[in-house]
Amino acid sequence: MNTSQATPVVPKKxxxxxxxxxxxxALWGFANAVTDPMVQAFKKVLELSNSQAAWVQMAFYGGYFCMALPAALFVRKFSYKSGVLVGLTLxxxxxxxxxxxxxxxxxxxFCLGLYILTFGLAFLETTANPYILALGDQKTATQRLNLAQAFNPVGLIVGLMVAKFFVLDLLQSDDVENFSALPEAQKLLIKSADLMVIRNPYVILGLVVLAILILIAVNKMPQAKGDGAMPSIKDTFGELFKNKKYTLGVISLVLYMGAQIGCWTYIYQYAESKGISSSTAANYQLVAFILFTVGRAIGTYLLKFISSGKLLFYFSSLGGLFALGTVVLEGDAGLYSLVMVSLFLSxxxxxxxxxxxxxxxxDQSKIGAAGLVMAIVGGALLPKLQGMIIDLGGVEVNDITIMGLSEMNLSFLLPVICFVSVAIYGMWIHKKHNIAEIA
Known part of the structure; x- marks a missing residue:
């Protein structure tokens, strides 16, 4: 009899x-989803180029990179709960x-606000992910993390709905066909009104987060704490970098984040290239988030029967295939293909x-988790590069064609390359380590 089958994913206690x-x-999923459409919103309101507007993501995901290691050191010295409270405060x-x-x-x-906000998210992710892994048997650790991550799309969907109905639908600058041609005085009035529209969800979000901070502060939680006798940071990093599985995992996560944020950020510009408004494009992203949620549930279930590496290979390969469809297909088919990518991002x-x-x-997990959270910087760097590709012919989305492809379509070759790389990592893991998750 295989007693491991009785191992619960989450112990009752x-x-x-x-x-x-x-x-x-769910909380950081909300922040991610409500911020993605802001690239297009700021582009319209402040008359920015695609690469300039991508500073939204540079600030957002750059904050992860800068604060992940300090967050890990803090958690190492203090406790998971302390890390959560600091994260919520930031x-x-x-x-x-x-x-x-x-x-x-x-x-x-605005970028500064996002930068500090993601200092907090870096604390939360650096703390929450390894905490979830530690809340039970190691055999079910990846299943447990997938279960917890299944609630991330809930935040994504709510965040997107807020962005659509309380930001994109209310932006006056998006309703004007040629906003740049308006008289300066009229543009200034519209700009001021639109910036207030962008402001409101974040201010309300800040107040909600403060309420959640109080809720967690008054509840008792296991106070996991670092041991002062643990190896030095230098020694820990040395051990981690010798671990090929970990090092390649960090690189794969950089590439994955670049692909995910590129697909989710530029779905608005891709839709614009097809003559679709930002508000309508949000409907397509909503479908993408629903598929992301469904994919997470399916993937979590499949992990009972398929090794982590093999499933990663399958999902990455299919994600790359649909991303390639975004490049080569014209009209609505390309947009549908882009939406389908999210099913396999999950x-x-x-x-x-x-x-x-x-x-x-x-001790390695705490520092290792920081390295993985730092890898989220891929969501800052690669979308910036993708924005530069879109701007090759100018600030619009269909300025030139290269090898028969519009600059917009061509830019999605970047996510394709990322998916292929992650698929290779997944197959390598399956063949070399065969990490099977047992229910």
């Missing part, structure tokens, strides 16, 4: 901490900065994360 920590996954503070940013009308101020982050940290000691 750890159910409440699991639920509280899992709620954070999250709320960054969101509330949108109030003075809208008053000044300065793009850099399990990649938690699966890569779980594979990379599998088998590490607790």
């Amino acid at each position: 750890l159910l409440l901490p699991f639920i509280l920590v899992t709620s954070l996954f 999250y709320a503070g960054g969101a509330l900065l949108f109030y003075p940013a809208a008053t000044t009308g300065q793009f850099w101020f 399990i990649m982050f938690p699966t890569i994360y779980g594979i990379a940290l599998e088998g590490l000691k607790e």
